[in-house]
Amino acid sequence: MTELGEYLRACRARLTAEQVGMPSSGHRRVPGLRREELAALAGVSVDYIVRLEQGRAKSASTEVLTALASALNLRPDEEEYLLRCAADTGSSASRARSAVPRRERMAPATQLLLDSMTGVPALVLGRRMDVLAWNSLGAALITDFGKLAPERRNHIRLAFLDPDVRGMYAQWEKVAKECVAYLRMDAGRYPDDPELARLVGELSMKDADFRRWWSDYHVRAQRYGRKEFIHPTAGELSLDFQVLDVRGAADQTLIAYTAEPHSRSAQALTFLAGWATTERPAPQT
Incomplete structure (x- = not known):
């Protein structure tokens, strides 16, 4: 069975x-759409659906995959994942090009940008949701990343395995499921990344929820949303987040959290910013 199947x-x-x-x-x-029904909707043979799902089809055209995506009501990010899975069934040369991604490096200007965002908690995430950089308010909101070993600075790992971070999310299950979907999307880009395989293996062994949700194959691209926090210092916060691509740095995204102006969350964020300035050291990467 292949990833596409x-x-x-x-x-x-x-x-x-x-x-x-x-x-x-x-x-x-069994629940769900039958192969015969999917074949009829996509305009392909049932045998072809069987061969795709069993990994016996050598290739699939973009037209067929687009038809399957439409028949399955896939969102654009889900269709992107489907196309990536199909590409990974191609030649060994194409797989080799995406097997091991380069080591990630962050431009000093990006850290300067983070540090200038004094009233906005912000992080830069890389592949596998690794936390590459943060500002002081980002550390005050989530956790003191500077005190963690580099290999432990991973957003999804903290959400599942760090009790303090996990307990801070008022809707932890929603956040955790989204993180799994983001990570699954990353796996489609680099299916042979050994670090990602190690991360998935660790989380699968240590958390039954992760193991179950990972096998559900939900995928999602990070864009925007809202998270509810129960912060030990600032109390309850309802923050919107935006995910922005860092140009010139493949797979790096900047996540910024903002509060509704004049809201209680805005007041709590202002308090947290003052606390971070007096209580926490300067951010490190």
Whole structure:
């Protein structure tokens, strides 16, 4: 079974005939859309769907994959993941080019930008959701990254395995599921990254929720949203976050948290900024 096959099966299992405008045919032995129904919607043969899911198809055209994505009601980021999975079934040369990503380096100007964002908690994440840099308010909000060994500075690892960080999210399950979906998206870009494989292995062994959600094959690109925090110093905060690409640095994103003006969360963030200035050392990378 290939990644493409596993993903197609997972996407089929999440859909019902009614959701795609097809009549239900009574009791089903397994949940989800049948192969025959997906084949009819995408305009391909059932045998071809079987070969794709079992990893026996040597290749799949972009047109066929786009048709499958449309039939499965995939979002743009989910379709991107489907296309990446299909590309990974190609030649060994194409796999070798994406097997081991280069070591990530952050430009000093990016750290200066973070430090200038005095009223906004901000982080720079790299591949695998590694925390590459932060400002003082970002550390005050999440955790003191400077006290962690570099290999432990990982956003999803902290969300699952650090009790203090995990307990700070008022809607931990929602945040954790989103993190798993982000990481799954990253796995589509670098399917043979050994560091990512080690991270997934560690989280799978140590957390049953991660293990279950990872096998669900939900994918999602990081963009924007809102998180609810229960901070030990600042109390309850409801913060919007924006995810911005760092130009010139592949796979690096800047995440900034903001509060509604004049809200209680804005007041709490101002208090936290003052506390961070007096209580915490300057940020490190």
